[in-house]
Amino acid sequence: MDSFLSKALEVLSFTEKERKALWLIAGHSCKVAGVSWLKVQTIADALEVSYKTAQRVLSSLKGKGIIKRVRTLREVSGGFGASLTLICPVDLSYREEALKPATEKAETANKKKETFFLKAFQKDIKDIRQQEELDYTYLTEFVPQDFIETAKPFVSAQEVYTLWGKAQAVARKYAPDVLEVTEPAIRAFKASVLAYKMRRIKGSFGGYFWGALSGVFSVEQRKKNSTLLSFNWLEE
Structure with a gap:
């Protein structure tokens, strides 16, 4: 760098x-x-x-x-x-070509080459400016790959990030003792997609997904509580 x-x-x-x-x-x-x-x-x-x-x-x-x-x-x-x-x-090669000393004939050739590289460079920059959405590779440090693969056929990368943030927030609120968040979040997402396809969602998809997450993680927390109670009973 x-x-x-x-x-x-x-x-x-x-x-x-x-x-x-x-x-x-x-x-x-x-x-x-x-x-x-x-x-x-x-x-x-x-x-x-x-x-x-x-x-x-x-x-x-x-x-x-x-x-x-x-x-x-x-x-x-x-x-x-x-x-x-x-x-x-x-790519800085088009600038490097302009810095090399050359004869008059070679200089003409370099100018043509510089023009070619400059056009290609400007096209690349134009593409970057027009790119409004991030691709999914930007998410790998923040979102589990399984959740990305499940969600990306339906929503953009930024929306995947938002949905995963909702999943983490709901997990902390309704299932603080549950360590595995990805699998329940995927189940909630699939249930939300199915509801959307069946036209059962009257409000926003994000709102429905939050409700689905709340239900799934509440069940997971109850399972966890039952397991903890069983262990405590056996110890007594």
């Missing part, structure tokens, strides 16, 4: 604030390579600039394709939380 940043700073044009912000983000991306949880206000304080200036700096870096801002979702409430900043390594 450091080698990419050094190379990017060498061949791309950045303001002093953008350079400082990029190194700041990289310096706080150690836990997960290329992923920073720094808030905009924290970046503003570190750069000694206003909040709006920090936003403009991040927007400029995003426009250059160097970073990407991704909104997170709160596990309990399901609402949007702070945004993550992802450092996105990009």
Whole structure:
């Protein structure tokens, strides 16, 4: 990551604030390579600039394709939380071609090659800007793979994250002694999908899923309580 940043700073044009912000983000991306949880206000304080200036700096870096801002979702409430900043390594070869010395004939060839790479690079950046939804690979650190595979044919990656947050919240509330959350959550999701397909859901799918989770985890907690009571009786 450091080698990419050094190379990017060498061949791309950045303001002093953008350079400082990029190194700041990289310096706080150690836990997960290329992923920073720094808030905009924290970046503003570190750069000694206003909040709006920090936003403009991040927007400029995003426009250059160097970073990407991704909104997170709160596990309990399901609402949007702070945004993550992802450092996105990009192809810098078209810039490197422009830096190589060449004869007049070779320079013409390089210009054609540079134009080709530039068009391809701009197309890639355009695709990134237009990508409105995350793919499911972003979820692997936060959501069990079995739940992802069950839910992804029906909902987006962000919705999977929200639904899993609901499952964890309901499990903590109704089944605090139950350790295995994934399998009951999958059963509740399948029951909710079936109800949706049968047109039995009058309100929102998320609301119905919450109710299904409450029922499933309440049963799991009762099973757990029965097991604990049985052990206590045997001990007496």
